[in-house]
Amino acid sequence: MNRLMKPGARERETLLNSGLLSMLGVESxxxxxxxxxxxxxxxxxxxxxxxxxxxxxxxxxxxxxxxxKLDPDGxxxxxxxxxxxxxxxxxxxxxxxxxxxxxxxxxxALIARFDLKRVRDIANRRPDLAVALTxxxxxxxxxxxxxxxNDRLHTAPQRVARYLLGHCPQDGKxxxxxxxYQKSLLAGKLGLAPEALxxxxxxxxxxxxxxxxxxVHIGDPEALxxx
Amino acid sequence: MNRLMKPGARERETLLNSGLLSMLGVESxxxxxxxxxxxxxxxxxxxxxxxxxxxxxxxxxxxxxxxxKLDPDGxxxxxxxxxxxxxxxxxxxxxxxxxxxxxxxxxxALIARFDLKRVRDIANRRPDLAVALTxxxxxxxxxxxxxxxNDRLHTAPQRVARYLLGHCPQDGKxxxxxxxYQKSLLAGKLGLAPEALxxxxxxxxxxxxxxxxxxVHIGDPEALxxx
DNA sequence: CATGTTCATTGATCGAAATCAATTCGCGCT
DNA sequence: AGCGCGAATTGATTTCGATCAATGAACATG
Numbered sequence: 372m373n374r375l376m377k378p379g380a381r382e383r384e385t386l387l388n389s390g391l392l393s394m395l396g397v398e399s400x401x402x403x404x405x406x407x408x409x410x411x412x413x414x415x416x417x418x419x420x421x422x423x424x425x426x427x428x429x430x431x432x433x434x435x436x437x438x439x440k441l442d443p444d445g446x447x448x449x450x451x452x453x454x455x456x457x458x459x460x461x462x463x464x465x466x467x468x469x470x471x472x473x474x475x476x477x478x479x480a481l482i483a484r485f486d487l488k489r490v491r492d493i494a495n496r497r498p499d500l501a502v503a504l505t506x507x508x509x510x511x512x513x514x515x516x517x518x519x520x521n522d523r524l525h526t527a528p529q530r531v532a533r534y535l536l537g538h539c540p541q542d543g544k545x546x547x548x549x550x551x552y553q554k555s556l557l558a559g560k561l562g563l564a565p566e567a568l569x570x571x572x573x574x575x576x577x578x579x580x581x582x583x584x585x586x587v588h589i590g591d592p593e594a595l596x597x598x
Numbered sequence: 599m600n601r602l603m604k605p606g607a608r609e610r611e612t613l614l615n616s617g618l619l620s621m622l623g624v625e626s627x628x629x630x631x632x633x634x635x636x637x638x639x640x641x642x643x644x645x646x647x648x649x650x651x652x653x654x655x656x657x658x659x660x661x662x663x664x665x666x667k668l669d670p671d672g673x674x675x676x677x678x679x680x681x682x683x684x685x686x687x688x689x690x691x692x693x694x695x696x697x698x699x700x701x702x703x704x705x706x707a708l709i710a711r712f713d714l715k716r717v718r719d720i721a722n723r724r725p726d727l728a729v730a731l732t733x734x735x736x737x738x739x740x741x742x743x744x745x746x747x748n749d750r751l752h753t754a755p756q757r758v759a760r761y762l763l764g765h766c767p768q769d770g771k772x773x774x775x776x777x778x779y780q781k782s783l784l785a786g787k788l789g790l791a792p793e794a795l796x797x798x799x800x801x802x803x804x805x806x807x808x809x810x811x812x813x814v815h816i817g818d819p820e821a822l823x824x825x
Numbered sequence: 826c827a828t829g830t831t832c833a834t835t836g837a838t839c840g841a842a843a844t845c846a847a848t849t850c851g852c853g854c855t
Numbered sequence: 856a857g858c859g860c861g862a863a864t865t866g867a868t869t870t871c872g873a874t875c876a877a878t879g880a881a882c883a884t885g
Contacts, residue, residue: 553863
């Protein structure tokens, strides 16, 4: 990783608004800031690999981090996609565990890193950190439950429709917005091959969805909700 | 729920060996025992429903609890299956969240219930509880990641083979064992229709797996590992 | 021991999505 | 603005698993 450094003003600002730090009291925030190390990752850089001893907790400041598992013959399955404010690597038992999956920068990214041992030390002294960690991991667990059920219950076009709805600024009226990352990433996140995502988009054309490049226009959100 | 009661000697013993309590110091154990309520559930009883305000944490003492999500038209997708020692309902933010899925007793079950507010109070005083909770939820998260990747990467027979291998007492030699629950439950856990599980078993017959009722015999674990 | 009910298996059909292959498009570069 | 490469689309094919329907096995019940 390039350019390890202490957090500057910008990074502190972003960290303060992150899922984890925003839950903490001022003293715990200070303690975490103290041990934070900022690093920037070039695209495709591996943050950690499945099975490695886990020694770091990470928080995304900008960019996206893809979490995936490998099968014996090298195929990859994405299990999570972390964006700004998200905690990466919390699926690890706080003490002495190993990473459950591989994390890779999907694009150039800025992250904060925390030494896991020191996090644990702080958590043992400051319950608000421990509780905030539990909350963060619980929220992730709930999200993955949703993803798993979504996979098992819905077809590709339905999953895409739900994703779009979840990213509509408001509800009810027509909207346009930009996909936050490239389509192959989105496909992975939804558990689809890129081709399947493409086909899903073209089916949704009949339901008022227009896509050009990363620009998506949704004519009638209600129609999408009904599938 | 029938017969609410304080934990007796048997229940205390089981609780002490549970995933959560076994990680705690004696004082935290005592505090948790203090607020534990034992209940037994008849088969099919609902413990809580998706979307309800979450006010209880549960620990399975015996039996199995099925966690599932519903889609609009009433179809169910199992997302987790909890057995003795497992923590149910931890996918809930500790403060004021709602249950992310529905929990149902898959068979007659004995559980311990903890008032979530009081758990949070204890966690705020006793870091070891907060940290143990984080660990428990982290472990669940890692497990679900594995499940999601498994779903996306492997076919039905492969998933069944992996399940069987994961439940083999030892490795390398032929073994027999009993499925811990009925096959329809196993099918749900693996994200399969019961028919698909049946077919998977019959394919595995050609690879040294014999099934009669709940009894499974595995002739050559190595053959299974190679698919 | 008989009986009814739930659970499991088997067969046949259908639909959804992975895969392979071939263009085409969009985007970053100079 | 045009170039070039990776990303995205489209088409054809195949595989896998859901679903429906019917039979068979296991189990609790009286």
